[in-house]
Amino acid sequence: MNSGPNEARSPSRRPRAVVLIGPQGSGKSTLFEALLAAAGSPPGRRNGDARQRAMGTEARLGHCTFMGDAWALLDCPGSVEFAQEQAAALAVADLALIVCEPDPxxxxxxxxAFHALEAxxxxxxxxxxxxxxxxETHVRDTLAALQAHSRRPLVxxxxxxxxxxxxxxxVDLVSERAYRWRRGAPSDLIRIPEQMMAREAEARAALAEALADHDDSLLEMVVEDTVPTPDDLYRPMHADVVAGALDPVLIGAAExxxxxxxxxxxxxxxVPGPEVTAARRGIAQEGEALAQVFRTLHAGHGGKLSFARIWRGAVKDxxxxxxxxxxxxxxxMGGEAAKVPEAGMGEVVALGRLESAATGDVLSPSGSAPTLPFPAAPQPVFALAIATEDRKDDVRLSGALARLAExxxxxxxxxxAEAGQILLAGQGDLxxxxxxxxxxxxxxxRVATSRPRIAFKETIRHPARHHARHRRQTGGHGxxxxxxxxxxxxxxxxxFVFEDRIVGGAIPRKFIPAVGEAAEEAARRGPLGNPVVDVQVTLLDGAFHSVDSSDMAFATATRMAMQEALSKAEPVVLEPVDQVTVLVPQDGTAAAQxxxxxxxxxxxxxxxxxxWPGWDEVQALVPESELHDLIIELRSQTMGLGTYTxxxxHLAETRAR
Structure with a gap:
């Protein structure tokens, strides 16, 4: 393929990093493979488990060289459930390549994705x-639909x-060259078809106008109706892309x-060089080596791998x-993991056996590194109770879960502790x-999963009183x-509160604490089988024996009285109710309600x-017992986009559905 003006010039000779993002089904991973193949780096076997790569549940890293420049490509999962992988990769990228289908x-x-990049x-x-x-779909219709969700101009x-x-x-609007595709081979350079001339001129004028918003010399050309040269467009386009002022739109078919x-x-x-990205993030280029971990992987016998971007200097094995x-x-590189003695500024590499390094950490030789922004993990929206299939694995479970969360x-x-369960919480069933x-x-x-138990409570509707006497006579003291x-x-x-109204010494003061402790203990399991909350227990009267009374005896009598009094006070079950904020596109608001x-x-x-233009937040109070699979149904009704916090x-009396 012939090169257009300025295409032989690269703005940075340092390794650059591009992250591919896009929804499932967009062909993003196919494009990832195609880019590597075009750069002479066959896909082969890359980091991560093959089955999980096929499922699109893990980010993939590939290195290559194109026209003498070194690149790291990161292919992120398309499912919203793995958005944290995407957010982490974007934190160390020079540019995001958004991949989409031509379907408005x-x-x-x-x-x-647009919102995250703009932020x-x-x-x-x-x-x-x-x-x-x-x-029959026009690419400009797709562009208009995308523009409705982006604050940046899409050109x-x-x-x-x-x-x-x-x-x-x-037709490439900058170079004014036309290409006919050939499967598996470079495109043919052709003359711009006659029937395309008007459309090409219209689209090129729109591109020039968008670029002129930030370039005075180009604005003058547009005002004077002067046709800009390719160089007149290349220069402001590069500046606008680097500044995040606009996003250029290209077309193709990766497969x-x-x-x-x-x-x-x-x-x-x-794509800006790493020195430009580092400056945008406030990283000075003077000083000791600096690396930021954006992903952690425990690779079995290979040990712990910390995937990192080198922001400054060089690190050596x-x-x-x-x-x-x-x-x-x-x-x-070249489809295989290759050990190297050193990694320099701009490189994205896996660093082995840094046991204390965590995802998001900024590392330096001295240990005195600046703090850099890193995306916080989203709030969980789905949870499962887990238990080992083999009880012998109970001891190993804690360490495995810690590595998984890392x-x-x-x-x-x-x-x-209340439900006696270990919960695994995350972003969905997948x-x-x-x-x-x-x-x-x-x-x-190996673990078995089940639906988490809800922390039901109970309380009473009316006051109730009960008298209880505990008497037992055996040999010796009774x-x-x-x-x-x-x-x-x-x-x-x-x-819960306990109040003592004993007068006249009906019960000696030394036994009163035992009554209060036993009453609180009895409230931990009410007549309906749940902890009792929001009750006052009042000790009104009693009697004692100078020899046979004890803390244990008063505790027993108290538990007897509590059980009967609570049963007579019309106990009711309380369920936790959460305040829920659902985020959906506006055409899904009614469905969410x-x-x-x-x-x-x-x-x-x-x-x-x-x-968030075109998106609504719906506020609601929803019983916790109804939230277990809410995210699954919400996403099924909103093209996978809906989410909630x-x-x-509060606690409320349970209501039948």
Whole structure:
């Protein structure tokens, strides 16, 4: 393929990092493989387990060289359930390559990605994949649908050529060159078809106008109706991409290798170097070596791997970094893991056996490294109770869970002492299914899963009083205690309280603490089998024996009185109710409200989410027992986009569905 003006020039000779992101089904991983193949680096076997790579549940790293420049490509999972992998990779990238299908109806699936990139100020390009399937759809319709979800201008860099109702190539608007695709081979340079002239001129004028917004000399040309040269467009486009001022849009078909070389040349020209990215993140170029860990992997016999971007200086195998000694530096070049003695500024590599390094850590030889922003893990939206299939694995489970959570910060391990369960919490059923499989395959611990128990409580509706006497006579001292207790409801959330109203010494003061402790203990399991909350227990009267009374006797009498009094006070079950905030595209708002009300939810209101055009937040109060699989149904009704956050709000009497 012939090169256009300036395409032989690269803005940085240091290794650059590009992250591929996009929804499932967009062909993102196919493009990843195509880019590596076009750079002469066959896919082969890359880091991570083959089955999980096929499922698209793990990020993949590939190294290659294109036209003399070194690159690291990161292919992120497309499922929203693995968004943390994507967010972590973006934190160390120079540019994000957004991959999408030419279907305007699926444009909303890119909204979270656009928002994340805009918030981070990260440069981006858009690659409309599967352009050979456009049919009657116009790429400008796809562009308009995408623009509705992006605050940055999206500008066409290429327009498709149609022949016989099929897309067979494209016109590059900057170089004004036309190409016809050839499967598995470089495209043919052709003359711009006559019927494309008007459309090409219109699209090129729109590109020039968008670039002129930030370039005075180009603005003057546009105002004076002067046709800009390719160089007049290359210069401001590079500046705008690096600044995150706009996202150029290219087209192709990765499966057929169409448009891949042209994409490579656009990346080579416009992706900023690591020194530019470091400056944007506030990292000075003077000083000791600096690396940031963005992913952790426990690789069995290979030990712990810390995938990191080198932001400054160079790191050598065996050197001290972040308080640990590097036990191997790995690149993934030519389809194979290759050990290298050193990694320099800009490289993305796996550092071996840094046991104390965690995902997000910034490492330096002295251990005195600056703190750099790193995405926080999202709140869990799905949980499973887990238990080992073989009790002999109980001892190993704790360590395996710790390693699992270290690999994936969006996994939470919760020890629910009240329910007597270990909970694995994450971003959905696929996410936790992958976690359970990894526990077995990578950490050697097989677990069974079940639905978590809900922490039901109970309380009473009316006051009740009961008198209980405990008397037992055996050889020697016997046991004697007599108490009269009253239980009464308190305001929700006020908790348990014990009050002593004994007068006249009916019960000696030394026995009163035993009564209070026994009453509180008895409230831990009420007549309906749940902990009793929001009650007041009052000791009204009693009797004692100078010889046979004791703390133990009064505790026994108190438990007897509590059991009967609570049973007579009309006990009711309380369930936890959470305040839920659901985030959905606006065309899914009505469906989300129906879903919540169908789960006994009380809608509190909804409004457009600030800085998220086209998205709503729905507020509701929903019983916790209805939230277990809410995320599954919510995503099924919103193209996988809906999500929610929750926090405990109050306890309420259970209501039948």
């Amino acid at each position: 109806g699926r444009a909303a699936t890119l909204a979270p 981070a100020g990260l440069p981006a390009m858009v690659f409309v994949n599967k352009a050979d399937t456009l049919g 066409l860099r290429q327009v498709p050529i149609r022949e016989g109702g099929e897309v067979t190539g494209y 057929r290798r169409h448009g891949v070389l042209r994409l490579w040349k656009a990346l080579r020209h416009d 065996g050197a001290t970094l972040g308080g640990g000694r590097i036990g191997g530096i790995t690149r993934y 690999e994936d910060p969006s996994i939470s391990v919760i020890h629910d 996410h936790l299914g992958h976690a359970v499989a990894r526990l077995a395959e990578a950490h050697g611990v 046991q004697f205690a007599d108490v009269t207790l009253e239980v009464a409801p308190r305001t929700r959330g006020d908790g 129906r879903l919540l009300t169908g789960r006994r939810g009380q809608i509190l209101g909804y409004a457009e989410k600030p800085d 929750r926090r405990f709000d």
